[in-house]
Amino acid sequence: MKVVVQRCKAASVTVDDEVIGSIGQGLMLLVGITHDDTEKEAAYLAEKIAGLRIFEDEAGKMNLSVTDVGGSILSVSQFTLYGDCRKGKRPSFIAAARPEQAEPLYDRFNEMLREKGLTVETGQFGALMDVALTNWGPVTLVLDSPAV
Template sequence: MRVVVQRCKEAKVTVDGTVIGSIGQGLMLLVGITHEDTEKEAAYLADKIAGLRIFEDDEGKMNRSVTDIGGAILSVSQFTLYGDCRKGKRPSFIAAARPETAEPLYERFNAMLRDKGLVVETGEFGADMDVQLTNWGPVTLMLESQQPPKTETP
């Protein structure tokens, strides 16, 4: 799984002109799922995101989590996070899980975040969505459930 995490002052997602998810301060998540992902990867990322210390404390240091500040999460499925642009000019999405696999895991991931006491709003899986946010900082991070291969340092 891949999740783009954006610290935000507010965020919302609209489908066909109707706002279907909206939050104040918290985290905007773009969630990508690949074929090998299971509940294990979803649990790892839900735990990491709930405890990720990217909000400032009283001394101005990033030392507080979304849970600590009482923030919310807007989670939007994003199969294009697994787009491969290495060959040609049109991305290949072969690494993205098919909807029948991805949707249940995406829903389970959101449920895991809710189980941690977080308010979680969502987009609509597979819909053409308009997403707006006020990125706070800006702070944007990419989290992955699988560690990339280690490279040797000279």
């Protein structure tokens, strides 16, 4: 699994001109799933994200997690994170998991975050989405699950 984590002041996702998920302060997640990902990778990344200290404390140091600051999460599935652009000019998405594998794992990943007490809004799996974000900092990190 691969997750792009963006610290945000606000984020939202719109499908067919309707906002289906929105948050204030928190984390915007773009979530990519590959063929060999399992609940083990999802659990690792949920734990990592819930505790990731990228919010500033009273001294101005990145020392607080999304949980510590009472923030929320907007999680959006994004198979294009596994796009391979090394050959030619058209990306190959062979490394991205098929929807029938990816969607249940994406849903489970979001549930794992909720089980940690986080409020999690989501996009719509497989839909054409408009994602809006006010990246705060900017702070953007790319997290990969460890090799199995």
